[in-house]
Amino acid sequence: MARSKIKRKSEWILALALFSLFFGAGNLILPPQLGMRSGISWWQTGIGFSISAVGIPMLGILAHARLQGDMFDFARKVSPRFSLVFCYLVYAISISLPAPRTASVTHEMGVAPFFDISALGTSLIYFGLVFILVLNRSRIVPLIGKWLTPTILLVLLVLIGSITLFGGGVPGETLLENPFSAGILEGYQTFDAIGAVVVGGVILISLRNEMPDLEVKERFLYISRAGWLAGTGLLVLYAGLILSGAMLGAELDESLSRTEVLQQMSSRALGYNGNIFLSVLIALACFTTAVGIVTGTADFMKSRFGDSNLAYRITAFIGCFLGVLMGQFPVDYIIAIAFPALMFIYPLTIVLILLNIMPGKWTPPTVFRTVVFTTLFFSIPDFMSSIGMPQISEFLQGWWPLQSYQLGWVIPAIGVFFLFRIFRKVSD
Template sequence: MHKTKEIFINGFALFSMFFGAGNLILPPFLGKNAGSLWFWVTIGFFITAVFIPMIGILAHAKLQGTMYDFGKKVSPTFSLIYCFVVYTICIALPAPRTASVTHEMAIAPYFSNSSSLVTSTIYFGLVFLFTMNRSKVLNLLGKFLTPLIIFILLAIIFVGFFTAPDMITPTTLKAPFVDGLLEGYQTFDAIASIVVGGVLVISMNFNTNTTFEEKKELITKAGFIAGIGLLIIYAGLIYNGVLFSSTFSESANRTEILNSLSNQTLGNIGSVFLSVLVALACFTTAVGIITGTADYFKGISNNSQKIFTVTAIISCLLGIAVGQFDVKYIINIALPALMFIYPITIVLIVLNVLPEKYTSTLVFKSVVAVTFLFSIPDFLGFIINPNYLVEIKNNIPFANQNLGWVLPAILSFVFSNLIKSKKQIPTE
């Protein structure tokens, strides 16, 4: 009984970690555009927003280390650069996006003349204070916040099933599965699984006599519970986006769709309550990202408190600068960065969770190098997209769906394992 309770506690902790308020705005938007093909969109979204992040947690359970350990088999230099890039992306995109979501959901609907720059300045001023003081208030908020948001979302989903209009608009997506897959990148959850997963795994209250295998089993089952919870919420919100698609304006953005959905199902009071809770959840996410980033740079600088403070200041100033833009703009500028870092993150997660006999140093180096090489056209396609790049992408399988790295990565994994097996000297 005690073990079951521990599994559920850790499962809810994992759910809370991945359940960023920014993620809430993505599923209903997908549903609005998916129409009757919503199931394929959900499967695609589930792979990158739930399945891969859960595998990331399993990889942490296996490694029992930090994010640095994910890439050290490629090379120590690569791992350091990778960590730097990931943390930089975190403070430049998902952290500022929390301020933008807060402004669009909790401020702008009620204060029509409000300035997003003022909102992001006050927001990150408070984030800096909480980061420097590491207040326990955030932990208390987190314990009550997540259950409240889940309750409200389940209420929206449940009421929506019975009150939605009969008309469903046709799909506007050309490749629903791929669109769901790529929208899942915007949750940043695969990156989150390696950024804070190690901290979470280490901080779990395991008994001192718990064996490695028992810990692994606990994390696996907790991950399964968190994954099921995320899938229910995501699928429900996507489906509600489908059911209410005819009520949204064609130009409605992600936050407007979520606001409209909560207003149509729970009324004005429910919508206001959701806005406040989302703002608080965004705030705790921003503090977590910036604290984690500052901790990392402090750790590689001989535990210098000065470096921690400087990193927190730079992160908050960057948050003010980027957070004043609307959510749609931040999502658009995030795409090139995600096309660059997400494929590498996915292959590192998968390689670290596979058995050791299939993941030698040679395998790590070749798969990561090939993934990096074949993700360059996707990355450049969102920045310059010259004619010759179109020609290149036409000759790479799935490249026109921004998944040109997938098949080369798989082939590289197979061939490097074959080379490794041929090089091995038989034991007598």
């Protein structure tokens, strides 16, 4: 019955939209260096990266489809106040880290190699234009996005094919102590699990407007199929970039930054002109991402202050000011700064996604609260270690499961969930 109402073409359109949302140009700089450093263990890092950069975000979209709500509903079962704090925290991180990173990627990939402009100058011009478009809610950005993602995807497939089929070498020894967990943690830097929580509700609203006759179950199936199509595309792209990085690892200096590795790969596969073309495309894609993040954050603050346009403008200005402030730093520095925030917010986000995707009878508010606060508590050692205080983490590494992989929160969260399930069955 559902297939009679849902056309395959519309599923592909939604799949492309989802792919575009998660396919941030900033993400492209992560897999090549990861592959270069992983060497013969590229498939282990690839699996880890795919779990946190593809699997969890796609499950986030499915969780929204099951919830049929917005971002605020994601943590409502913990408490409305906790949910509001979670929303503020997610948006604060978004405008402080991934948005500025787009300017830094643009400078290193599309400006510095060709023009004598400082990083501060690029950042000022970049976020000045972002501010103008956010205030005017220009249609330029959506129009660019319609052709930009398919074009970048095509160029990257040529790059990957050129290296893996014709021009690559043999992967060397791995430089990573724990390739699988390194892949998971590098996948955090895509921010895509957070992105799924933010944009999932927006997709549902658009779907209700465009297809108001769809029932809840049909809407879930529609989003599910589109989500897996998008996830498959991301998986192929990331795996190809990781393998390409591994195959060129012996020819590249291990001290190269993430953007430098991608540039070297691009020059090798596409030549000088092709590298320029890809750099311009990445710069444009970064710009549209920054506009989207600042606009989304400003919209949220506007809704929290009685639909105030002043709140929208102030938030847009603060977001762009933070962009200039942080965007002038190198990409790898911003990634290092982001790591502590991600070690705190990502475990929480992953747990909320997994809890929301389960049947409601399995996850009453008591289970939500206990699992969430258990996750937060056992994330403290990894967070402390990420800010230069590794004493607790080092103490636990000898006997606490997965602590040496900076995933010490996983077993406690799972254990608490199943304990509550067992207790619930016994009590019933």
